[in-house]
Amino acid sequence: MKFVFQLILLLSLSLFAQTNSEKIIIDSDLTFEESLEGISIPASIKNNLVLIDIQYYSFDEKLHQEQLLVHKSVVKDLNEIFEIIKEIKFPIHKAVPIVKYGWNDEASMLANNTGCFNYRKTKGTNLISYHAKGLAIDINPMLNPHIKNNKPIPIGAIYDKTKPGTLTELSPVVKEFKKRGWHWGGSWRSSKDYQHFEKRTN
Template identity: 35%
Template sequence: MKRTAAIAFAVIASVACGAAKPAAVPTPSPTPTSTSTTSTSPAPTATPSPSPSAPPEFTAAVARVSRDQLPYSWRPGCPVSYRDLRLVTLTYWGFDNRPHTGELVVRKNVTDDIRKAFKKLYDRRWPIRRMKLVDAYKASDFDSIEADNTSAFNCRRVDNSPNWSNHAYGEAIDINPRENPYVTASGGTSHANARKFTKRPLQGKGVINPGDRVVKIFSQVGWEWGGYFSGDKDYQHFSKGGG
């Protein structure tokens, strides 16, 4: 009986201990924060327009001339030896508003003048039609002018004269001869494609006028302009010291 009572007491005590243990309190879930359903797109970034590529820098390379490079423009008996001439390969600004590479043959003592003058023309984007050696036209001054070709050395004499032209010394240049023709005192020219360019002053691409930038640029290196000749005018012509 005592044993039964003891067992019953132990059971009651066990139940009482279990009832005294506090019940687990659930941890409250965090209150969800409401978010806006409207999304904000980033502001569009303006794409910069590509800048036009810069034109190449002016270059002027000077080299010796071989006899084979001047098959028509030089011959024995010319007032200078071909050994005294130099080939200048330089950059010029074309009538198409793009840079080009041309060639001039000049006397070696004026190569610095050429580089200085044509660099200034190029930097100002002053246009030149074309620039080939006169040998491309078999040294025909008339054909070179008809093609509006800018050229320098050509072993030839002054028209209707026994005297050598300054071109025969490599110390003269004809620039854009169509736009800047040789004009007689009576106002005539021997090239039909140049007749509308015989008056000065005259506005137009590649035209040279009294006192303009081209005349001043060549004057700065000691070259004179044929447009200042008395009587006949040679608007295309520049020469070292004149003549």
């Protein structure tokens, strides 16, 4: 009996040590001003933006901390969703503000980067994107491409539902976004933008 007790104590101690020794790898540590360098945007847009820290497990199975530049009205949603992403260990490749890619959406997508704010138009249109207000997020673009006319954007990306980090109708991540009123591009009829979620507000 005493032995069993000692064993349990030893096991819980080692578990405790393991949890505490988990290091967080910080990949993005910009200031708000740094995250907006190189572009000029209207004050009405800038005043609504907030830079938040998020944590998740990447494909190396290690805990990472990076940043998202988002509209202040979706901070609560994204904090809650990334808490769940971390808990269920849904892998995120990386999440660095788009400034690191010179505001080039394609470069960011090709790097499989998850991002929110980018002052740009909707791909292939003249409409201002929800990304331009920080009200949209693209997750793991190389695994969740935008399929238009049977072609993936970015070119070279493959949508394979069996791969970790891929979003499908049944993904808990998709359900969590929808629960909070976000629209998922994977549900669109005209084209499928699997990486994309947007929150339409007035």
